[in-house]
Amino acid sequence: MNFDEILSLIGGFGKFQKILYVWICLPQIFLAFHMLVSVFTGAVPPHLCRSSWPSAGAPASSNFNFSHLSAPGGQPDLSCSVPLNHSIAVSLDSGHPTGSCQGGWEYSKETFQSTIVTEWDLVCDSASLNNVGSSIYMLGLLVGAVVFGSLADKYGRRIVILLNLAIQVIFGVGAAFAPNFYVYTALRFMIGTSISGVIMNAFVLGTEWTGSKQRMLAGIITDYFFGVGYILLAGVAYLIRDWRKLQLAISAPGFLFIFYIWVLPKSARWLMANDRQEEAWELIRKAAQMNGKPLTKQLEICQVYKIEEKTEEKKKYSFIDLVRTPKMRKHSLIVFYLWFANVLVYYGLSLNISDFGMNIYLTHMIFGLVEMPARTITLFTLNRSRKISQLAFLAVGGTACLLTIFIPSDLSVIKTVLAMIGKFGITASLSIIYVYSAEVFPTIIRQNGIGIGSMCARIGGVLAPMLYLLRSMSPHAPMVLCGLCPLLGSVLTLLLPETANKPLPDTIEDVEGSDLSENGGLKQVVFEKDVVGSTRIDC
Incomplete structure (x- = not known):
């Protein structure tokens, strides 16, 4: 009797x-x-160089109309014009040569009391630092996935979470008191590594305790809570307009998770695989x-677990096997690209909502609300067809993003609706790729395939903030790529x-078929099925 059969006896989702899922979902x-x-x-609020005021006595920023300095779509454009003769009219209307700002920048406080941009003047010549900082944070996600994934396999899911x-919580609170942009970016990098460590291992811990029939539903439950956080952030940010206070407000409550030391369980499956049977049985x-299903007398007697070992020599597999044979190579490269494209566009849209011209808080909340139906609809489409579901949602997301470039900037509502539809399609597609990729890769290299797919996704996340540097080439370039x-x-x-309603492939032979081309000829290659690791009760 293997562990999945034990779960079915004691309750696969009792x-x-x-x-357990309450504890897993709250941090989401x-x-x-x-x-x-x-x-x-x-x-980036509308801004103007102080030396550009039309008179010597500069008015307070709250009394000055910054709206004429912004390009359509809400992005600062003419704000970087610094007239040499201190005349706004000459600079903006007649193209008088401009110079660098010597008197410092003045920012509109209509929407934000302060941001890292207003505090450290990350505008105009220094604007790219803001995007680089976001990419470094995303790089932290990549590093965290690699480091904490291996640590969890060695030391367990619970301790890594x-x-x-x-x-x-430590680095999050520290970021609220960062003395400069570079320290802030380093602290955000560490936060990024921890995000990967929690997301990945919380999902694995829940999966290892859940019966096979409920795993897809249980996985999507965690996505819902991420969506709840998405929506709530709009309200929190609306109430707290100072960036340091906002950073502190989202980080300090993390100290409450100290009680997880006493309530978060270990993975019995992991304990069993690491020869810690007594802890697993407890x-x-x-x-x-x-769950109201106490163990039977027979199971109480059989309290020693063993990992079956094959007597014959096992073939070792690596990531090279993902691209060694024709069909496996084709499937692998496509899945890796889908991971990359989904995450690139998801964060490309999520992190740059100010481009759509509507109120930033309202737009963020709408984008968060879209997550809910997008996650839900996949529950109804996945069982019918993984392939058609993935294809259709990608097409919807890409088409909607492309259509936004044809909408005039003054029709910001229509532009936002199209972007929202694009976000809907990409969110649904991102939910599907988790399930689809696990079924495309055969058992013997499935972990390698998903691991590299996750790395490709993080590369997409690193590049997403950089998308909007392409606006210097064309204002439509970011959305063209997102489409x-x-x-x-x-x-x-x-x-x-x-792969819907079909048995999972176990070997590369299951993917390729019996005839594989080798050195120009045809040769039948038999790959043994890796059944090692089946955990049974020794009675």
């Missing part, structure tokens, strides 16, 4: 698992806060008792197999 709200707070803390919750008995990348992914999805 009271024990439901309480704060993860969303940290992931998206730069929308507000890194916002607790460690990352501590890192998140947790299994506790879960069975809470073309998913559409290309939609076409490539046609080359993937349908």
Whole structure:
């Protein structure tokens, strides 16, 4: 009897698992806060060089109309014009030569009391630093996925989750008191590593305690809580307009998670695989008792678990096997691109909502609300077809993003609606790729495939903030890329197999078929199925 069969006897998603998911889902709200707070803390208000005031006695920024300095769509444009003769009219209307700002910058406080941009003057010549800082944060997500993934396999899911919750709160609070932009960026990098550590291992911990029939639903539950955090952030940021106070407000509550030391369980499956049977049995008995399905007398007697070892020599597999054979190479490269494109566009839209010309708080809340139906609809489409679902949502997302470039800037509502539809399609597609990729890769290299796919996704996250540096080439360039990348992914999805309601492939032979080309000839290659690791009760 393997562990999944034990779960079915004690309850695959009973009271024990439901309480576990409460503990797993609560941090997701704060993860969303940290992931998206730069929308507000890194916002660029309309600004003007102080030496550009039309008179010697400069008016207070609150009394000056900055609206004429912004290009359509809400992005500062003429704000960087610094007239040599201190005349705004000459600079903006007749193209008088401009110079660098010597008197410092004045910022509109109509929307924000302060941001990192207003505090450290990250505008005009220094504007790219803001995007680089966001990319460094995303790089932290990549580093965290690699480092804490391996640490969790070695030391367990629970301890790594607790460690990352501590890192998140310490460095999050520290960021609120950062003395300069470079220290702030370094602290945000560490927060990024902790985000990956929590998201990845919380999902794995929940999956390892959940029965096979409920895993897809349980995984999407965590996504809902991320969406709740997405929506709540708009309200928190609306009430707290100072970036340091906002950063403190989303970080300090993390100290409350100290009680997880006493309530968050270990993974019995991981304990069992690491020859810690007594601890595993203690947790299994506790879960069975809470679910109202106490262990039978036979199972109480059989309290020694063993990992079956094959007597014959096992073939070792690596990431090279993902691209060694023709079909596997094609499937792998397509899935890696889908991970990259989904995350690139998801964060490209989420982190740059000020481009759509509407109130930034309202737009952020709308984008958060879109997450809910997008996650929900996948529950109804996935069981029908993984392939068509992935293809359709990518096409919807890409087409909607492309259409925004044809909408005049003064029709900001229509532009926002199209961007919202694009966000809907990409969010749904991102939910599907988690399930789809796990079914495309065969068992013997599935972990390698998902791991590299996750790395490609993080590369997309690193590049997402940099998308908007392309506005110097063309104001439409970011949305053109946000449209073309998913559409290309939609076409490539046609080359993937349908996996809905089909058995999972176990070997590369299952993917390739029996005839594989080798050195120009045909040769039948048999790959043994890796059934090692099946955990059974020794009775």
